[in-house]
Amino acid sequence: MGRLRTGAVALAVVGLVAAGGAPASATHNSTPRHFGHGAAWHPTKFTPHRKPVAGATTVVASGLAGPLTFGVDGRQLYVGQAFAGIVSKLVPGDDPLVVGTAAAGADAAAVDVAPGVLTWGERVGGEGEPPSVSVLHRQTRDGVQDVDVLAYETSANPDKNTTYGFRDLSDACAALVPAMFQSYQGAIDSHVYGSVNVGGTTYLADAGANAILKVDRKGTISTVAVLPGVPVKVSADQAAAFGLPACVAGHKYWFEPVPTDIEVAGGGSFYVTLLPGGPEDGSLGDQGRLVKVNRTGKVTTVATGLAGATGVAVAGDGSVFVAELNGNRVSSVDGRGRVRTLVELNQPPGVEWANGKLYVSTDVFGAGQVVSLKVR
Numbered sequence: 001m002g003r004l005r006t007g008a009v010a011l012a013v014v015g016l017v018a019a020g021g022a023p024a025s026a027t028h029n030s031t032p033r034h035f036g037h038g039a040a041w042h043p044t045k046f047t048p049h050r051k052p053v054a055g056a057t058t059v060v061a062s063g064l065a066g067p068l069t070f071g072v073d074g075r076q077l078y079v080g081q082a083f084a085g086i087v088s089k090l091v092p093g094d095d096p097l098v099v100g101t102a103a104a105g106a107d108a109a110a111v112d113v114a115p116g117v118l119t120w121g122e123r124v125g126g127e128g129e130p131p132s133v134s135v136l137h138r139q140t141r142d143g144v145q146d147v148d149v150l151a152y153e154t155s156a157n158p159d160k161n162t163t164y165g166f167r168d169l170s171d172a173c174a175a176l177v178p179a180m181f182q183s184y185q186g187a188i189d190s191h192v193y194g195s196v197n198v199g200g201t202t203y204l205a206d207a208g209a210n211a212i213l214k215v216d217r218k219g220t221i222s223t224v225a226v227l228p229g230v231p232v233k234v235s236a237d238q239a240a241a242f243g244l245p246a247c248v249a250g251h252k253y254w255f256e257p258v259p260t261d262i263e264v265a266g267g268g269s270f271y272v273t274l275l276p277g278g279p280e281d282g283s284l285g286d287q288g289r290l291v292k293v294n295r296t297g298k299v300t301t302v303a304t305g306l307a308g309a310t311g312v313a314v315a316g317d318g319s320v321f322v323a324e325l326n327g328n329r330v331s332s333v334d335g336r337g338r339v340r341t342l343v344e345l346n347q348p349p350g351v352e353w354a355n356g357k358l359y360v361s362t363d364v365f366g367a368g369q370v371v372s373l374k375v376r
Contacts, residue, residue, distance in 0.1 A: 052319055052332045054343040055374035060359065061090050064368030067361035068310075069120075069194065069261075071113030072354035077370060079361070080111040080120055087111055087120050100137060110204065114197035116140055121149070121192025121204070131208065134190035136215060138202060145219055149206065150190045152221040158211040159186030159226050164254050169247070176245035181253075186210060194261040196270070205259035205272055212262065212272060212293050225297035229254035230276040232284050241283065255287065261311045261350075266318065269294045271302070273309040273322060282307075290322055290333055303337040311351040313358060315375065321358060323351040330360055343373065 061067075066083035077090040078099065087100030087108050102108045102122040110121030118139040125131030134150035165183030166174065174183070186209075194205030200217040203224065212224040234242075236249040255276035265271045274289040288306030291299050308326030315321070320333045321342060330351055332342045343360075350361040350370075357372045 051334070051340060052315075052321075052342055052375045054330075054358075055376065057343070057345070057360075057371040057373045059369055060372050061370040062367065064088075064361070064370070066364055067368040067370060068107075068349045068364060069109050069111040070350050070352065070359070070361055070370060071111050071118070072352050072359055073113040074355070076113075077359075078111055078113050078118060078120075079370065080108040081368075082107045082109055084108075085122075087118075099139070103133065106133065110136070110192045110195040112195040112197055112202075117197050117200075117202075119195045119197060119202050121195065123191045123208075130188055131190055134192055134206075134208065136192050136195065136202065136204065138215075138219075147215055147219045147221065149192050149204070149209075149213070149221065152213070153190040153206070153209050154188055156223060157186060157188055158209055158213075158223045159256075162186045162210070162226065162229060164229055164256055166248060166251055166253055168251060173245060173247035176247065178243060181242070181244060186256075194259065194272075196262050196264055198264060203262055203270060205262040207258050207260060207275075210257050210259065212259065212270065212297075223297075224295065225293045225299055227257040227259055227272070227274065227291070227293075228299060230257055230274065230287055230289065231255075232276075232278075232287060234284075238284060257289075260309065263312045263314050265292055265314060267294075271312045271314060271320060273306075273312045275309055275325075286327070288324065288326075290320070290337075301337075303333045303339050305339065306331070310349045311361075313351040313353040315353045315358070316356070319375070321351055321353070321375075323348045323360060325349050325364070330358070342375070345371070 065081040067079050068082045070079040079088050085102035085106050085108050086098050089097040089099045106122050106124045112119050120137050122135045123131050124133035136147040138145040189208030191208035193207035196203050202215040204213040211226050214222050214224050231252040231254050233252050239249045255278045257274045259272050260275050261273045263271045270293045272291050276287045286305050286307040288309030290303040291301050293299050307324045309322050310325045311323035313321045322331050329344045330342045331339045345362045347364045348360050348362050349364045352359045358375050359372045361370050
C-alpha cells in the first residue's frame with residue numbers, strides 16, 4: 001500500500017541484478033523490413049465464450065537478461081533485455097544484433113514492432129525516485145526519433161488531479177494514518193513501459209504517469225486517457241497487518257493503476273493491462289486488471305482478479321490473452337470478462353500474437369526465454 005510501485009515495473013529500474021544468459025554483444029542499427037504504415041487497426045471477430053486450448057511450447061530464444069517486453073515481425077524477434085539495457089534483434093540462423101542501447105544503468109522496455117517502425121522506451125531513475133530520463137525511441141526508414149516523454153509529464157502531469165490513498169476518512173482518522181499511507185495527488189513520474197504502433201502514430205502505456213499517451217508522426221505527445229485509481233476495501237485484519245488505525249477498516253484505499261501493456265482491440269479501442277501499486281504477496285488479493293480504453297479516453301473494466309497483469313495480446317479472431325507474472329500463467333479473457341488459465345509458465349511478463357501463434361517471454365528473473373505455442 002502507500003506510494004509503492006509494482007514489482008513488475010521495478011524489475012526494469014536501475015539497480016536490480018540481471019540474471020540469465022549473456023546478452024547479444026554486436027551493435028547494429030536495424031529497422032523492421034516491412035516499410036509503410038499498414039499497421040493493423042482492424043475490427044476483430046471476437047468469439048465471446050470460446051475457451052482457447054494451448055498446444056505444446058517451443059523455445060524461440062533463450063539466454064535473455066530480463067525479457068520484459070518484445071515484438072515479433074515475421075521471423076524476426078525484437079527483445080527488450082531490461083536488465084542489460086538493450087534491445088536485441090534475433091533471427092533464426094543469424095547472430096544476435098543489438099539494435100538499441102539505453103544509457104548506463106537504464107532499462108529497455110515498451111518494445112513494439114510494426115510495418116516500418118520499431119519502438120522502445122528508456123528510463124533512468126531509481127525505484128521510488130523521479131526519473132531523470134524517460135524517452136520513446138522510434139526507428140523508421142527515415143532514421144531514429146527520440147521523444148522526450150518526461151518533458152511532457154513534467155508539463156502536463158495527466159493524473160495531477162487524481163487522489164491516491166484513502167479519500168473519505170474523517171480528519172481525526174486521517175491524522176492517525178502513518179506517513180507512507182497518507183493520501184497524495186499524482187506526482188511527476190514517467191516510465192514508458194508499453195507501446196503499440198498504429199500507422200504513423202505510437203500509443204504508450206506510461207507506468208509512471210498512469211496514463212495512455214499518443215505520439216504523432218512529428219513526436220508531439222497528447223493524453224488519450226488518465227487511468228482511474230484501483231480501489232481496495234481494507235478489512236480490520238488488513239488494517240492491523242499494515243499498522244493502520246482501526247478506523248480505516250471498511251474504507252477504500254485507491255492504488256495507482258500502473259499500466260504495463262497496450263494492444264489494439266479493434267474499433268479504435270485498446271486493451272491495457274494494469275498492475276496496481278502495492279503489496280504483491282496476495283495480502284490484499286490479486287488486484288491486476290484488464291481494461292479497454294477508447295479514443296475519447298473512456299475506460300471500461302474488462303476483467304479483474306489478475307495476479308500481476310503485465311502483458312496483453314489479441315489474436316486474429318479477437319481472443320484476448322493476459323500474462324500474469326505473479327500467477328505464473330497466461331490466461332484467456334472471454335467476452336464476459338471470465339479469466340481462465342491457458343497455460344502455466346514460469347514468470348511470464350510479456351505476450352504477443354503473431355504468425356498465427358502466441359509468443360510468451362518467461363523466466364524473467366532467471367535465464368529468460370521466449371516461447372511460442374499454437375492456440376486452438
